[in-house]
Amino acid sequence: MSETRLSFKEMCARFDVTPRTLRYYEYIELLAPEKEGRARFYGPREVARMKLILRGRRFGFxxxxxxxxxxxxxxxxxxxxxxxxxxxxxxxxxxxxxxxxxxxxxxxxxxxxxxxxxxxxxxxxxx
Structure with missing residues (x-):
């Protein structure tokens, strides 16, 4: 795993979410990964946002x-x-x-x- 960017698959694994969930978070503009062709990469900003999203969901938001x-x-x-x-x-x-x-x-x-x-x-x- 890269220290600065996570692939789509790595992001799913790191946060234990389905690909569908990750794509949905992108669709509703919670996440904005970098795109290279069809590949998506998640930097520190997106990782931090994902932590906040999951914490917010845990709290019932x-x-x-x-x-x-x-x-x-x-x-x-x-x-x-x-x-x-x-x-x-x-x-x-x-x-x-x-x-x-x-x-x-x-x-x-x-x-x-x-x-x-x-x-x-x-x-x-x-x-």
Missing amino acids: SLEEIRQWLLIYGKKGERPQLEAWLRLADRQLDALDKQRAELDSAMVDLRALRETAVQEMKKLGTG
């Missing part, structure tokens, strides 16, 4: 939110990008807190129903 956030940096600079990031992060943290509360509640209900089933099984076994 939509691809459009990630795309808009990345565009801010290119047009307005670092401070507006960080301000936009803070707004997105705060919103997403609220959404994740809500999801966690819903999951906690579902787990409590499921454990209670499971315990009821265990008790019913015990009754059937002693009858």
Whole structure:
């Protein structure tokens, strides 16, 4: 693997994504690899953007939110990008807190129903 540029195949392997995913990220302008004929090469900028994209996806951001956030940096600079990031992060943290509360509640209900089933099984076994 080259230190400065990754081939299409190397990029897929490095980030454990499918070729279709990588092509789609290019299509929606999240990535802009260098092209030599039909070959695509990804430099440090694209590698850094891919890390941000995957991290954003892990946090639950939509691809459009990630795309808009990345565009801010290119047009307005670092401070507006960080301000936009803070707004997105705060919103997403609220959404994740809500999801966690819903999951906690579902787990409590499921454990209670499971315990009821265990008790019913015990009754059937002693009858």
